[in-house]
Amino acid sequence: MLVHLDCFVISADNGSFSAAARQLGLTSAAVGKNVTTLETQLGVRLFQRSTRKLMLTEAGERFLQEVRGGLTAVKMAMQGLSTSTERPSGTLKVSMGTFFGMHFILPLLVEFLTRYPDIEPDWEFDNRKIDLIGERFDAAIGGGFDLPQGIVARELAPVHAVLAASPAYLSQHPPFLEPEDLARSAGIRIRSPQTGRIRNYMLRNASGQEAPVNLPVRMTFNEPEACCRAAEMGLGMVMANMPDLLPALESGKLVRVLPEWYAEAGAVFLYFPTHKLLPAKTRVFVDFIIEKFREHRIARRIDARITAQKMPDK
Structure with a gap:
């Protein structure tokens, strides 16, 4: 679920799956698939897709605002756990x-x-x-x-x-x-x-x-x-x-x-x-x-x- 959210947020920020894929080190197809899976799980369409443009739907814009801060907090918490035993x-x-x-x-x-x-x-x-x-x-x-x-x-x-x-x-x-x-x-x-x-x-x-x-x-x-x-x-x-x-x-x-x-x-x-x-x-x-x-x-x-x-x- 976390990777699906990551793909969604970074795609929304960059305006394309391909740009998000470069940032995440994935293929464009993998990013698109993760976003589609997220949409299926939520039961709403997050993006309006075309051959040229990737645009957030109204539901997608609302979801982006709600999820962005929480996703950052979760990633920070996970990173904090991974560094909790590091030598000061x-x-x-x-x-x-x-x-x-x-x-x-x-x-x-x-x-x-x-x-x-x-x-x-x-x-x-x-x-x-x-x-x-x-x-x-x-x-x-x-x-x-x-x-x-x-x-x-x-x-x-x-x-x-x-x-x-x-x-x-x-x-x-x-x-x-x-x-x-x-x-x-x-x-x-x-x-x-x-x-x-x-x-x-x-x-x-x-x-x-x-x-x-x-x-x-x-x-x-x-x-x-x-x-x-x-x-x-x-x-x-x-x-x-x-x-x-x-x-x-x-x-x-x-x-x-x-x-x-x-x-x-x-x-x-x-x-x-x-x-x-x-x-x-x-x-x-x-x-x-x-x-x-x-x-x-x-x-x-x-x-x-x-x-x-x-x-x-x-």
């Missing part, structure tokens, strides 16, 4: 945010290459939004990407923005107990490289209360890591995303301020083309990243709602 290999082009990639993804590379030595990483560490299909990336890790048709977004972890400062800075100021107390701090804020604006967050807590971030701006940077470093130097209080702050928080170089309060900041996603015929190199990368996020409990470690409750040691 080739260049793996992945885009990821600079800080997140360096601190959370790059450390996994040794284990990944031990498992899949034939894969050649080609990774771009950048905070820009990419066109995953147009720029021929196999995958991307980040947030806020447009999601065109044909791209899957798998959420890896929620992201929250929180306040943090160095122990030295906090020791020099009265305790910050309520959001209103932020007005007497020196703020280190992140300026969006895309918009040039400082993002205005709305703080919230587990009780559902909300409060604006009244943090006076002392200095701004367009790179989250620079903001965190400045806060570690005791230059002020930073408002940044948990993934950017986590290394300093876990090492004790920074401490959460108003730990019961946080702001929603989206999520970290793993982007990749739809599952149909996903190359082995991309498939194993996706599975590996999801596995390691679970194993290292990264989602829990960067969840401001959990860390505020003094999560157990990782």
Whole structure:
């Protein structure tokens, strides 16, 4: 049945049995016979035939529209089965945010290459939004990407923005107990490289209360890591995303301020083309990243709602 459908679709696309035969590597008579068999099975005429021309009937045009996508999907599924046991290999082009990639993804590379030595990483560490299909990336890790048709977004972890400062800075100021107390701090804020604006967050807590971030701006940077470093130097209080702050928080170089309060900041996603015929190199990368996020409990470690409750040691 599949070869009959193939002959029908390719004949319709080319307008002749002979052209379809050349493409399929069959004789013109074989193609015509397969189409006739299909017509007999369906009980309708699909083509109007003449010595010069091959034209679709009305039923044939309707059937072509209905069957084309399904035939492609079946052929892709069959090809996927035939390649499911292939050894993952080739260049793996992945885009990821600079800080997140360096601190959370790059450390996994040794284990990944031990498992899949034939894969050649080609990774771009950048905070820009990419066109995953147009720029021929196999995958991307980040947030806020447009999601065109044909791209899957798998959420890896929620992201929250929180306040943090160095122990030295906090020791020099009265305790910050309520959001209103932020007005007497020196703020280190992140300026969006895309918009040039400082993002205005709305703080919230587990009780559902909300409060604006009244943090006076002392200095701004367009790179989250620079903001965190400045806060570690005791230059002020930073408002940044948990993934950017986590290394300093876990090492004790920074401490959460108003730990019961946080702001929603989206999520970290793993982007990749739809599952149909996903190359082995991309498939194993996706599975590996999801596995390691679970194993290292990264989602829990960067969840401001959990860390505020003094999560157990990782």
